[in-house]
Amino acid sequence: MTTPVSPDENALRSRELRRQFGRFVAVGPIGVVLGALQYELLWSLNPVVGHRGATTWLVSSIIGVAWVHALHCRFTFRGPQSARWRDTIFRAYLVYSASIALGTGIMWILVDELGMPRTPAWVFTTVLTSLVNFVFLRRLVAGGGVRHQARGESRLRLDELTVIVPTKNERDNVGPFVEALPPGVSLIVVDASNDDTVERLLALRPERTQVIHCRGNIPTARQLGAETATTPWLLFTDVDVSFDSGYFAALEDVVVEGRLGGIAGAKGSRDRYRGYFACFVLGQRLLARLGIAAATGSNMLVRRDALAACGGFDTDLSVNEDTELMWRVQRAGWLVRFESRLTVLERDHRRLERGVTRKVVHTIVRCALLHLGLLPRRWRLADWGYWDPKPAAEELVTRS
Numbered sequence: 001m002t003t004p005v006s007p008d009e010n011a012l013r014s015r016e017l018r019r020q021f022g023r024f025v026a027v028g029p030i031g032v033v034l035g036a037l038q039y040e041l042l043w044s045l046n047p048v049v050g051h052r053g054a055t056t057w058l059v060s061s062i063i064g065v066a067w068v069h070a071l072h073c074r075f076t077f078r079g080p081q082s083a084r085w086r087d088t089i090f091r092a093y094l095v096y097s098a099s100i101a102l103g104t105g106i107m108w109i110l111v112d113e114l115g116m117p118r119t120p121a122w123v124f125t126t127v128l129t130s131l132v133n134f135v136f137l138r139r140l141v142a143g144g145g146v147r148h149q150a151r152g153e154s155r156l157r158l159d160e161l162t163v164i165v166p167t168k169n170e171r172d173n174v175g176p177f178v179e180a181l182p183p184g185v186s187l188i189v190v191d192a193s194n195d196d197t198v199e200r201l202l203a204l205r206p207e208r209t210q211v212i213h214c215r216g217n218i219p220t221a222r223q224l225g226a227e228t229a230t231t232p233w234l235l236f237t238d239v240d241v242s243f244d245s246g247y248f249a250a251l252e253d254v255v256v257e258g259r260l261g262g263i264a265g266a267k268g269s270r271d272r273y274r275g276y277f278a279c280f281v282l283g284q285r286l287l288a289r290l291g292i293a294a295a296t297g298s299n300m301l302v303r304r305d306a307l308a309a310c311g312g313f314d315t316d317l318s319v320n321e322d323t324e325l326m327w328r329v330q331r332a333g334w335l336v337r338f339e340s341r342l343t344v345l346e347r348d349h350r351r352l353e354r355g356v357t358r359k360v361v362h363t364i365v366r367c368a369l370l371h372l373g374l375l376p377r378r379w380r381l382a383d384w385g386y387w388d389p390k391p392a393a394e395e396l397v398t399r400s
Contacts, residue, residue: 021372023076024134031068032126038064039122053111053118054104057125061100065093068133096133098283102364103129109357128361131368135292156233156254158185161301163235164225166218168192170239171200176347178204180243188228190214190221219313219321222297226307234307236322238298240348241267250341261306261334262326264288265299265342273352281340288338292371293330297322299344306334316380320366327371 039060048055069092103125110121163181167174167189174197181187187209191198198211212228214221226234237243254263264284268277287294300322310328313321326336351359369375 018373020076021134021374024072024130027071027075028130031071031130034067035060035064035126036122043118051108051112053121054108057107057122058100058104061096061103065096065100069096094286098286099129099132102132102360105357106361128365131372132364135368135371154256156251156256158182158248158252160231161233161235161251162186162188162225162229162231163237164188164190164222164229165237165239166190166192166221166225167197167201167239169195169197171195171197173239173347174201175204176242177239180245180247181205182248183207185248186210186229186231188212188225190225192216192221217315217318218297219317220315222321223313223315226302226304226312229304232304233301234304235301236297236299237344241298241344241346242270244268244343244345247342247344250339254339254342257335259333259335260337261303261309261329261332262293262295262336263301263342264293264295264326264336264338265301265344266338266340267296267299267346268343269346269349273346273349273356276352276356277346284338285340291330293323293326293336294338295322295326295336298346299342300326301342302326302329303334306332309334314380316377318381320363320370323367324370 039056042060042063043052043056046052046056046059066089069089106125106128107121110116110124111118163185165177165187168191170193178201183205185208187205189198189201189209189211191211191213192215202209202211210228212224214224216224222236225236266281266284268274268281284294302325306329307325310325310332313325315321317324330336366375369379
């Protein structure tokens with residue numbers, strides 16, 4: 001069994017990450033100029049009229065992957081541990097596919113639908129996708145991340161598990177949530193409601209249920225629940241989801257390696273936005289292959305020892321606290337694994353109803369800045385409109 005990464009090793013990795021990002025920014029103007037010239041040339045040659053902004057971006061991105069990847073292999077991620085261009089180019093196209101799809105969608109909305117001039121739209125999209133690309137490329141070309149050799153494998157037992165869920169005025173969601181929860185599993189509810197959520201929940205599930213009252217934000221509630229639990233494994237979730245019918249049977253089949261510190265589960269939907277959730281799971285799978293944990297607070301398991309080793313939830317974060325925690329679990333020397341068999345089904349789509357693109361961009365930008373350590377504390381405290389009680393009037397047109 002390997003030991004967690006020492007603070008000195010983490011400090012060295014952080015310094016190297018900052019150097020790499022500095023070289024990435026320094027190389028950026030070269031790529032921007034060449035990319036802009038290429039885009040303008042392809043725009044002039046593009047025969048497509050209706051979706052010219054999106055199709056030009058798509059073709060330009062596909063061509064640009066080859067020379068941009070070579071540029072970063074040569075300058076940004078140089079070093080003895082770096083992989084060569086020819087060894088990683090095919091995987092680079094796979095990695096870039098998410099960025100290309102995101103950029104194509106943004107250009108279609110900004111240029112083809114909203115009529116924004118192509119130059120500022122191209123600059124905005126390039127900056128956004130460049131941050132995403134840096135995160136992906138660092139894993140692919142420069143290596144990084146802790147590798148562990150598993151020892152002492154076992155199976156996860158339900159009596160070793162506590163489900164932790166924050167609630168706030170969730171009376172209508174309590175019933176479906178409790179129905180999908182096995183009666184033998186311990187449940188801790190951290191409640192901030194001013195309705196009868198708790199009364200209804202205890203009426204439906206009086207056994208093996210503990211309620212804690214807390215008016216803090218969601219990471220504070222999750223952390224309080226974790227500190228109250230006594231089992232070795234903690235399952236963090238939300239009351240507006242239901243566990244898939246085979247969830248807990250699949251959970252008992254999960255192999256627990258000696259250094260397994262976290263498991264990121266999948267998220268789907270029984271009704272609307274199935275395409276969005278399919279893409280979300282695909283993104284989780286791709287990031288997992290690159291060694292980057294992508295978790296949802298609606299479905300993630302954390303070993304109590306790993307949670308303690310990384311310092312627990314960051315209570316300054318009002319959103320994205322789930323994935324950020326899993327990154328620190330990894331950096332503390334634990335394995336984090338993605339398990340698509342563990343699926344929860346979303347019932348409340350309020351944030352998607354405000355706009356799918358808005359939510360995707362919000363998540364990618366914040367997570368990229370968090371992963372790179374570039375999100376200032378004042379931005380960490382803000383949710384950027386994520387928890388708005390209702391969408392703005394101009395956003396109602398995006399409802400489906």
